Amino acid sequence: GAGVSQSPSNKVTEKGKDVELRCDPISGHTALYWYRQRLGQGLEFLIYFQGNSAPDKSGLPSDRFSAERTGESVSTLTIQRTQQEDSAVYLCASSLEAFSYNEQFFGPGTRLTVL
Amino acid sequence: AQSVTQLDSQVPVFEEAPVELRCNYSSSVSVYLFWYVQYPNQGLQLLLKYLSGSTLVKGINGFEAEFNKSQTSFHLRKPSVHISDTAEYFCAVSGGTGFQKLVFGTGTRLLVSP
Numbered sequence: 703g704a705g706v707s708q709s710p711s712n713k714v715t716e717k718g719k720d721v722e723l724r725c726d727p728i729s730g731h732t733a734l735y736w737y738r739q740r741l742g743q744g745l746e747f748l749i750y751f752q753g754n755s756a757p758d759k760s761g762l763p764s765d766r767f768s769a770e771r772t773g774e775s776v777s778t779l780t781i782q783r784t785q786q787e788d789s790a791v792y793l794c795a796s797s798l799e800a801f802s803y804n805e806q807f808f809g810p811g812t813r814l815t816v817l
Numbered sequence: 818a819q820s821v822t823q824l825d826s827q828v829p830v831f832e833e834a835p836v837e838l839r840c841n842y843s844s845s846v847s848v849y850l851f852w853y854v855q856y857p858n859q860g861l862q863l864l865l866k867y868l869s870g871s872t873l874v875k876g877i878n879g880f881e882a883e884f885n886k887s888q889t890s891f892h893l894r895k896p897s898v899h900i901s902d903t904a905e906y907f908c909a910v911s912g913g914t915g916f917q918k919l920v921f922g923t924g925t926r927l928l929v930s931p
Contacts (some may be wrong), residue, residue, distance in 0.1 A: 706860070744921040745861075745906060758918065793860070800892075802911035803849050805867050806919060808860040810920075 704728070706809035714815045718746045719774060723779040727796030733807060734777050736769060737793040751777060752800040752814050757772055784816045819844040819910050823922035830929055832900055838893040838925045840882075840908030848912040850891040851919070852882055855905040864906070867891065878902070903929045 704797050707726045736748040747761040751771040762768070766784075771777040781788055788815050791813050795806040822841045830836050842848060852864040865876025872884040882893045890907060908922040 709919050742923075744823075744923040745909075745919075747918040747920070750918070761918070795861075801883075802919075803866075804823045805851075805866065808853075808862070810858075810860045 706794055706796055706807050708809040709814050710812060711810065712813045714817065716817050717781055717786060720780065721804055721814065723792050723814070725777045725779070725794030725809060727775065727777070727794070728807055729798035731798055731807070732774060733773055733797045733800035733804070736777070736779050737795065739791040739793055739811070740788040747811045748779070750800060766814045786816050789814055819912065819917070819920045821908050821910050821920055821922035822831055823908055823925050826923070827926045827928065828837045830888070830898055830927065832931050833897050835892065835896050835926065836898050838906050838927065840891045840893065840922060842889050842891065842910045844910060844912055846912045848910050850884060851909040852876065852880070852893050853907045853909060855907065857904070861907065864893070898927070898929050900929050900931065902927060
C-alpha cells in the first residue's frame, strides 16, 4: 500500500513569509507525528496527533508553529513569519495508534530553506 | 526524561568487514528501543526494535542489536557489511505507559567502501 507522503518535497521561502507543509499518513493510521531534522542533528519531536486531537504540543519551538489534522487523515504544519533558523527537513510519520511501542512509518520529508 | 547518545558521528568500514554502531540511553522508566536507517534521499525505515523478552533482536538486512540493561546500551551490529549499507543510522528510545515521544540520537553515518 501507499506509504506516508509529504508535500512539497522542497520549499524555498523568504524570511518573514508563512509556509504550509502537508502530510498524508498511511490509511488507517490514527496517530501522526511531526519532527524537525536540522543539518547534522537528530530528529526533534514537534507534535503528535491521536485522531484529530493533539495531546502534546510541547515540542513546538514557538507560537509561530501550529499544526492541525482533519478527518483523521491529512495534517498541515504551518510556520508563520519564517526565520532562517527554521531551515530544516520536516518529517512526518504515522502509526496505527499513539503507543510508545508502535512502529512509526516516516515520509520522505520536506526540505525547507528560509533565505 | 529520556535521552540517547550516539558517540560516533561517522564510521568508515570496508566492504565485508563487521561493524558495530554504538547507542547508549538514559531513562527512568522501562524502555522501548529502536534503530532506524535513512538511506540517501529517502525517509527513515525501521531496522529493528526491542520491546521486551530476548535481549538479542534481529532486524532486516542482516542487522542485529543487543539490549544491555546494566550498561544502558543498544548497540547495532552486522557481521559483514555491503556497499548498500551506506546510510545514516539513528537510535531512538521511548517508554512508559501510553504515549511517550520517540527521542532520537544524533545519528551515525556508516560509510562502506570497496
